[in-house]
Amino acid sequence: MNHNRIDVAALSEQLLGPWSDIRKHSRARAARPELQRDPALGMDEHRERVLGQLRTLTEEGAVQLAFPKAFGGSDNHGGSIAAFEELVAADPSLQIKAGVQWGLFGGAVLHLGTEEHHKKWLPGILDFSVPGAFAMTEIGHGSDVASVATTATYDENTEEFIIHTPFKAAWKEFLGNAALHGTAATVFAQLITKGVNHGVHCFYVPIRDAEGNFLEGIGGEDDGLKGGLNGIDNGRLHFSNVRVPRTNLLNRYGDVAADGSYSSPIASPGRRFFTMLGTLVQGRVSLDGASTSASKIALQIAITYANQRRQFTSTSDTEETTILDYQRHQRRLLPKLARTYAASFAHDELLTKFDAVFSGAEDTDEDRQDLETLAAALKSLSTWDALDTLQEAREACGGSGYMAKNRFNQLRDDLDIYVTFEGDNNVLLQLVGKRLLTDYAAEFRKLDTGAMARYVAKQVGTTALDRTGLRTVAQTFADVNDERKSANFFKDPENQKELLAERVDAMVAEVAGNLRSAGKDPVKTAKKFNENQDLLIQAARAHGELLRWEAFTRAVEKVSDENTREVLTWLRDVFALTVIEADLGWYQANGRLSMQRARTLPEYINRLLARLRPHAQDLVDAFGYTQEHLRAEIATGIEGERQDEAMEYYRKLRASDQAPVSEKSLQKSKV
Structure with missing residues (x-):
C-alpha cells in the first residue's frame, strides 16, 4: 500500500453528501437483520416480510420527513430521498415498496392535492393504515402518460366522476401494492367534463374494503413472480364505471366545479400536464x-x-499474484x-x-x-x-x-x-x-x-x-x-x-x-x-x-x-x-x-x-458500508485467510524435506 494514503474518514463524510446525518441514520437502520432480505423466502413470504418492514418504518417515524409539519414531518424533501435511498442496502424491495407508499401514492396526494385532501388522506397514508397504489402506467401506454386511455367523466347530476377502463390495453399495470395490500389508489385518467377532454388528471380512488376484497366495479390481477423485487405485490387494476365524489379529484392544478365547469391556474394544457408530472420527479x-x-x-x-x-x-516462483x-x-x-x-x-x-x-x-x-x-x-x-x-x-x-x-x-x-x-x-x-x-x-x-x-x-x-x-x-x-x-x-x-x-x-x-x-x-x-x-x-x-x-x-x-x-x-x-x-x-x-x-x-x-x-x-x-450492509462472504476477509493458510502451508512444505520435486525441475537438471 502506498504510504501517501488518502483520508478515508474525510472522504467517506464527503461521499455522504448533503443530509449526511439523515443518511447515516437510515444506513444504520438498513444494517438491522429484521429489515433485510431473507434470501431463503419465496415470493409470498417475501411480500409479507416487506409489508411488516414497512410497518416498522412507520412505527419508528422513518417516513414523514417530506410531509408538512402538521402531519409530523419537516418539509425536508432532500433528506427524505436520502433516507429512502439507503434502504436499497437492506432490500431493494423494501426501498421500492416504501417509495410507492410514501413517495408516489402519498406524494401524489401531497403535491397534486390541496389542504382538504391532505387532512383527509395523509394521516392514513403516513400511519400505513391505508396502503396505496400509484395507478399511472397502462398496459398499452407505458412512458406515454399523456395518452392513457382510462377516463374520468364528470356527471354533474350526481357531482361524481365516473372512472372507466374502456378496453384491456387501458388496464393499469405493474402497480406496487395493487395485487394484495392496497386499499386505495391515485388513478391517472383523462378528465372529461361537458364533452371536453382536459387531459390527464389524478383521482383518489378506494379499491378494497377492510377484508381485502375489491370494491364494486373494480377488478385486478396479481402480476405474480417477476425477475426481481418479489417482495412487492405488483398487479393490474381495471375500473368499470366506478363513481367517486367530485372532491376526489386532486385539484391543485385543475378543478371541476359542481356545475361541471373546468378551471386551472395553468392555461396551457401541455404546460399543465408537465407541471403535474414534474411534481412526481x-x-x-x-x-x-x-x-x-x-x-x-x-x-x-x-x-x-x-x-x-x-x-x-x-511474478514469483513461490507466491501467487493478487488479481x-x-x-x-x-x-x-x-x-x-x-x-x-x-x-x-x-x-x-x-x-x-x-x-x-x-x-x-x-x-x-x-x-x-x-x-x-x-x-x-x-x-x-x-x-x-x-x-x-x-x-x-x-x-x-x-x-x-x-x-x-x-x-x-x-x-x-x-x-x-x-x-x-x-x-x-x-x-x-x-x-x-x-x-x-x-x-x-x-x-x-x-x-x-x-x-x-x-x-x-x-x-x-x-x-x-x-x-x-x-x-x-x-x-x-x-x-x-x-x-x-x-x-x-x-x-x-x-x-x-x-x-x-x-x-x-x-x-x-x-x-x-x-x-x-x-x-x-x-x-x-x-x-x-x-x-x-x-x-x-x-x-x-x-x-x-x-x-x-x-x-x-x-x-x-x-x-x-x-x-x-x-x-x-x-x-x-x-x-x-x-x-x-x-x-x-x-x-x-x-x-x-x-x-x-x-x-x-x-x-x-x-x-x-x-x-x-x-x-x-x-x-x-470510503463508501462506508459495513459487513452488515454488504452481506457477502467474500468481502469478510475469508478469502485472505484462505490465501494466507495456503501460503503458510507451502512455506512449511518447502522448508521441510517432504516437498515433492517437480517434473520440470528434473528435466532442467538433465539439460
Missing part, C-alpha cells in the same frame, strides 16, 4: 441515488475480494469505480437541486425544467451503470460471484427494472435531448445580427478545421516522438471539459441542422426527428456524462487533504478519459483527436489505473 431522483448505492456495494465487495484473491505465479495487480482486472473494475464516484457527486447536486425546488427556495418554471432534465439524464445513466457494474463485479469474482450468498445476482435482478420504470431510459434521454435542442434554439434567438455572424464564422472555421484534418495534423505534429505531450494534453482538465462539451455541442448542432431542413411541415418534421432520434439520444447521454464530470471536478476542488485530492484527480481523469476512449471513433471521425493522440490514450489510462491500484481498497472503504 422524486421517483427518478431516488432511483439515481439507489442505483449508485448498489454500484458502490458491488464494487466494495468485488475490489475487497480482488485485493485478497491470488491466482497464478506470474487486482493484473492490468486487465484493474481495467475491469477501476474505471467503474471512477464512474461511480462521478455518479455519486452528481447525485448530491441533483438532490440539492430537488430540495431547492420542492422547498420553494428555487421554484421557478425554469428551475423545475432544469430539475426534470437533470433527473432524467442522471437516472438513465446510473440505472444502466448499476447493471453493468453488478455484472462486471460478478464476473470479476469468478464462481464465487455467482453464489447467492455474495449478492450480485439478486441485486442485479432487483435493479433490472430500474432502467424502465419511472420512465424508460431511452424515452427520458429523448426528453433531455429535446431540452438541449430548445436551449440551442434559444441561444440563437438571443444573438443579434453581428453576434450571429461572428458565431457562424467561428463555426464555419471550426468545421473547416475539422473536415480538412488540419486540427488533427496539428496534434500529430505537436505530439510526434513525445508521448508525454499527449499525456499532458489528456490530463489537463480544460482539455477534458472541451472534449466532453464539444461532443454534446456538435451532436446537438447536427440534429438541429437536420431538423431545420424540414421547415414547418409537421409530417416532414416528424420524419426528420425520427431519422435523428438515435443521434439525439447519444447527445443526451453525452450531456449526462459532461454533467457528471463537472460535478466530480467541483467535488475534487472541495478536498483539503493533499493526498486525497491527488488520488481523486487521477480518478476523475480516469472517468473523463474512459468516456472519451469509449467514443474514440466519433472524436476521430469528427476531427477532434488525431490518430497519434488517440493511440496514446489507452496506455495513459493504464498508467493512471496502476497509480490508483494501491488506493483501491481505501476508495471503496
Whole structure:
C-alpha cells in the first residue's frame, strides 16, 4: 500500500453528501437483520416480510420527513430521498415498496392535492393504515402518460366522476401494492367534463374494503413472480364505471366545479400536464441515488475480494499474484469505480437541486425544467451503470460471484427494472435531448445580427478545421516522438471539459441542422426527428456524462487533504478519459483527436489505473458500508485467510524435506 494514503474518514463524510446525518441514520437502520432480505423466502413470504418492514418504518417515524409539519414531518424533501435511498442496502424491495407508499401514492396526494385532501388522506397514508397504489402506467401506454386511455367523466347530476377502463390495453399495470395490500389508489385518467377532454388528471380512488376484497366495479390481477423485487405485490387494476365524489379529484392544478365547469391556474394544457408530472420527479431522483448505492456495494465487495484473491505465479516462483495487480482486472473494475464516484457527486447536486425546488427556495418554471432534465439524464445513466457494474463485479469474482450468498445476482435482478420504470431510459434521454435542442434554439434567438455572424464564422472555421484534418495534423505534429505531450494534453482538465462539451455541442448542432431542413411541415418534421432520434439520444447521454464530470471536478476542488485530492484527480481523469476512449471513433471521425493522440490514450489510462491500484481498497472503504450492509462472504476477509493458510502451508512444505520435486525441475537438471 502506498504510504501517501488518502483520508478515508474525510472522504467517506464527503461521499455522504448533503443530509449526511439523515443518511447515516437510515444506513444504520438498513444494517438491522429484521429489515433485510431473507434470501431463503419465496415470493409470498417475501411480500409479507416487506409489508411488516414497512410497518416498522412507520412505527419508528422513518417516513414523514417530506410531509408538512402538521402531519409530523419537516418539509425536508432532500433528506427524505436520502433516507429512502439507503434502504436499497437492506432490500431493494423494501426501498421500492416504501417509495410507492410514501413517495408516489402519498406524494401524489401531497403535491397534486390541496389542504382538504391532505387532512383527509395523509394521516392514513403516513400511519400505513391505508396502503396505496400509484395507478399511472397502462398496459398499452407505458412512458406515454399523456395518452392513457382510462377516463374520468364528470356527471354533474350526481357531482361524481365516473372512472372507466374502456378496453384491456387501458388496464393499469405493474402497480406496487395493487395485487394484495392496497386499499386505495391515485388513478391517472383523462378528465372529461361537458364533452371536453382536459387531459390527464389524478383521482383518489378506494379499491378494497377492510377484508381485502375489491370494491364494486373494480377488478385486478396479481402480476405474480417477476425477475426481481418479489417482495412487492405488483398487479393490474381495471375500473368499470366506478363513481367517486367530485372532491376526489386532486385539484391543485385543475378543478371541476359542481356545475361541471373546468378551471386551472395553468392555461396551457401541455404546460399543465408537465407541471403535474414534474411534481412526481422524486421517483427518478431516488432511483439515481439507489442505483449508485448498489454500484458502490458491488464494487466494495468485488475490489475487497480482488485485493485478497491470488491466482497464478506470474511474478514469483513461490507466491501467487493478487488479481487486482493484473492490468486487465484493474481495467475491469477501476474505471467503474471512477464512474461511480462521478455518479455519486452528481447525485448530491441533483438532490440539492430537488430540495431547492420542492422547498420553494428555487421554484421557478425554469428551475423545475432544469430539475426534470437533470433527473432524467442522471437516472438513465446510473440505472444502466448499476447493471453493468453488478455484472462486471460478478464476473470479476469468478464462481464465487455467482453464489447467492455474495449478492450480485439478486441485486442485479432487483435493479433490472430500474432502467424502465419511472420512465424508460431511452424515452427520458429523448426528453433531455429535446431540452438541449430548445436551449440551442434559444441561444440563437438571443444573438443579434453581428453576434450571429461572428458565431457562424467561428463555426464555419471550426468545421473547416475539422473536415480538412488540419486540427488533427496539428496534434500529430505537436505530439510526434513525445508521448508525454499527449499525456499532458489528456490530463489537463480544460482539455477534458472541451472534449466532453464539444461532443454534446456538435451532436446537438447536427440534429438541429437536420431538423431545420424540414421547415414547418409537421409530417416532414416528424420524419426528420425520427431519422435523428438515435443521434439525439447519444447527445443526451453525452450531456449526462459532461454533467457528471463537472460535478466530480467541483467535488475534487472541495478536498483539503493533499493526498486525497491527488488520488481523486487521477480518478476523475480516469472517468473523463474512459468516456472519451469509449467514443474514440466519433472524436476521430469528427476531427477532434488525431490518430497519434488517440493511440496514446489507452496506455495513459493504464498508467493512471496502476497509480490508483494501491488506493483501491481505501476508495471503496470510503463508501462506508459495513459487513452488515454488504452481506457477502467474500468481502469478510475469508478469502485472505484462505490465501494466507495456503501460503503458510507451502512455506512449511518447502522448508521441510517432504516437498515433492517437480517434473520440470528434473528435466532442467538433465539439460
